[in-house]
Amino acid sequence: MSTPTTSFGREAAAKLARSKNEPAWLVAWREEAGQLASTLDLPKPEKTPIHRWALDVYGANRPGQAVASTAQLPQAITSLLPAEAKGALIVQHNSSVVYTELPEELKAKGVVLTSLEEAARTHEDLLRQHLMTAYQRDEHKLAALHAALWNGGVFLYVPRGVEIEEPIQALLFADDAEATFVPHILVIAEANSRFAFVENVNSAIGDTETTLLHNGAVEVFVKSGAHVRYAAVHHMEKAAIDVSYRRAVLDNDARIEWIIGDLHEGNTLTDTKSILKGNGSNSDAKIIAVGTGKQRVSLTTQAVHFGRASESDMITRAVMTEEATAIINGITKIEHGATKANGQQTEKVLMLSPKARGDANPILLIDEDDVKAGHAASVGQVNAEQVHYLMSRGIAKTEAERLIIYGFLDPVVSEIPLAGIREQLQRILERKLG
Template sequence: MAENVIAGNDFIRAFSEDASEPTFLTESRLAAWKLASELDLPFVDKTKIERWNFTKFDTFEGASTGISNEELAEKVTNLVDLDNQDANYYIQVDARPARLQLKKELRDKGVILTDIVTAAKEHTDLFKQYFMKDAVQVDEHKLTAFHAALVNGGVFLYVPKNVEITEPIQTIFVQADASKPLVNHVLLVADDNSSVTYVENYVSLDEEGAGIANIVEEVIACQNARITFGAVDNLSKGVTTYVNRRGHIGADSSIEWALGLMNDGDTINENVTNLMGDGSTGDVKTVTVGRGKQTQNVTTRVTHYGKASTGTILSHGVMKDKATTIFNGIGHIKHGASKSDAQQESRVLMLSKGARGDANPILLIDENDVVAGHAASVGRVDPVQLFYLMSRGISKQEAERLVIHGFLDPVVKQLPIEGVKVMLKEVIEGKVR
C-alpha cells in the first residue's frame, strides 16, 4: 500500500502542476490520497458494495483546455440553447470546460460561475472557506478522500448577499469516454438573503465503455437564502457511480431538491440535508427507474438541528427486468430541535417478476414537541387504475405507461427548465417501454 501512495503522490503532483493549481490545493490532494489508502468504504445499508469498482481506472485526464462548439454532441446541445444570450450555463466534456456563459448583469452583482479549478486559483478565499468543510468532509470514508485527491472537474457557483437570480443557472457534465474517471465536484453557495435556481445534467456519450464516476456536491444556503436544485443523472450502464449530494441550510433558509436518478449502471446515491438553523426547510423529491441487472441504493437523510425546522422526503421508483433498488429514507430530529416536522414517503412500483424494490423508512426522534410521520409501499401497477383507463378504450400497454408517468410526475414537474424536463420524460419513456 505504501508503494501505491508514493506512486500516487508523483501522479497527483504531475497533473496538479500541469493545471497550474495553487500549492495549497496540491498539498490537500496529497493528504487526501494518503487518507484514501487508509479509510474504508462507506457503510451502505442493505447493499453489499465491497466488490464494486469505485477507485480503479485505466486513464486519467486532469483539468485541461476547452473544446469547440462544433465538438459538442447533439445530445448536449438539445439541453441548452447556445444562441440564447440571456441564458446562464456551464458545459463540461470529461474534464474539459466546453462553454460558459454568465450574463454581465449577474457578473456585475458579484455572481461567480466558473469551473472548480479556476475557482481555487482565482477565488481562493471563498474556495477555502467552503470546499469540503461544512457540508462534506474529506475524511468521512475512502470515497470522499479519493474524491478530494483526484477531483478533475466540476463547477463553483457563488451568489452574493442580497442577490436574487430569477433565471435558472444550468450545468451539463458529459462523460464522453467512460474509461476516464469522472471525479466531479459542485460547490454552490447562496449567501445571506439570496436566491438561485440551479439545474444540472450528467450525460454519457460512451454507451459501451466501462468506468467510474465519483460525484460530490455541496449545496450551502446561508441565512435566509433560497435554493431550488434540479438534477437529471443519466450515465451509462458500464459506469459504476458514487453520488453524494449534501445540503447545509442556515436559519430561515431552504433547499428544494428535484432529482431524476436515471443512471443505467450500479449506483450508490446519497442525499443528505442538514437543517442547521432555526426555521430551516429541506424538501427532497427523488425519482428513479431501474432496469437490466443494475443495483441501486438510494439513501435520503434529512437531519434536524435547528428549532422549528421542516423536512420532507418523497421517493418514487420504478423497477423492471432484474433491477434492484433500495430506498433508505431517514428523518432525524436531534435533541434541541423542538417544534420540528419530519415527513417522508417512499413508494416502489414493480413492472417485472425478477425486479426487486425495498422501501425502508426510518424516523429517529431525540426531542419532544415535534411532528413526524412516514409512509412506504412496494407493489405492482394498480389493476383498478388499469381497468379504468382500459374501459376508456386505452390499450393495456398505453394504460400502464400512463400510470407510470403519473407515478413519477411529482418530481418531473418540479424541474424549472423545459428542455431538461422534456429530456427526463424521454429518458423515463425509453426505460419503461
C-alpha cells in the same frame, strides 16, 4: 490506463495536482486526501454490496478542448443543451471545464460562475472556507478519492439579496471511458438570494468493456433567508457507474428544494442530505429512479434537524423493471434542541416484473420531545384497480399501466425548472420504460 484504488495514495495525488499547476495549499490538501484514500474503507450502504462493483478505477486526466462559444462544442454536447437556454451555463467535458457563459447583468451583480479549479486560484478564501466541509474527505474511501481527484467542477457564488430568474445550468459530459470524471459542484447562496440550478450528467462512451466511474459530489450552502432550487438529471450508459453524494447546509429561514432524476443505465449509489442548522430552515426533496436490466440502485435521502421549527419533506419513488433492484433509504434525524421540528418522508417502489426487487427503509431518529415526524413506505406492483378503472374508460391495458407509471413519477418530472430538461427526462423515461 485505470489504476486500482489500493495503489492510489499521497504521492499520486500530489503528482496529479502539481501536473495541473494547482496552488500549493491545494496540492497539500489533495496529498492528505490521497493518504486517506489508501487507508479508509468503502462506504457500506444498506443491502447493497458495492465492494463487488468496479470502483477500483480512477482513469487518467483527459481535459476537453476549451471553446469560445456553444457552437464550437461537440455535437453530442450541443444536442443536450436546451434550445430555450437564456441564462448562465457551464460545461465540463471529461476531465475539465471547456465553456462558461455568464450574462453581463449577473456579473454586474457580483455573481461568480467558474470551474472549481479556477476558483481555487481566484476565490481561495471562499473555497477553503466551504470545500468539502459538508461532504468530508474522511467519511470513507470514495469521499477521499473524490477529494484527491476532483477535476473541472463548478463554483457558483450568488451575493446577498440577488435573485436570478433564469436557471443556471451545468452540463457534465463524458465520452472517454478512461477519463477521470470526478466533478465537484460548490454552490454558495448568500443571505436572501434566490435562484435555481440545473445539473445534467450525461455520457457517450458507447459499447465498451472499460468502466467509467462518475464519482461526483455537490455541496450547497444556503445562508439565512436564501432559497435554492437544485435540480439534477443523471443519465449515463450501462458501462458507467454513478456515485453521487449531495449535501446542503441551511442557515436560519433558508430553504432548499432537491428535484432529482436518477435515471442512469448502470449501477447507482446516491446520497442526498440536508443539514438544517438554522431555525426555521426548510428542505423539500423529490427523487425518482428507474432501473432496468440487472441494475443495482441504492438511493439514500436524509434530513438532519438542528434548528428549531425546521421542516423537511422527502419523497422518493423508484420504478424497477426486468431484474433491477432498488434499495431506498429515508433517514430523518431530529437532534436534541430542535424543538417544533417537523420531518416527513415517503418511499415508494413500483415493480414491473416478477424478477424486479425493491426495498423501502424509512428511519426516524428522534432526540427531542416537542416535534412532529412521520413516514410512509410501500413496495408493490401496479395497482390492478387503477388499471381496471382506466380500462373501463376505453383505455388499453398497456396505455393504462403507462399512465399510472408516469403519474407515479410526475411529482419530480413536473418540477424540473427547464422545459428542455423536462423533455429530455421524459424521453429517457420513455426509453427506459419501453
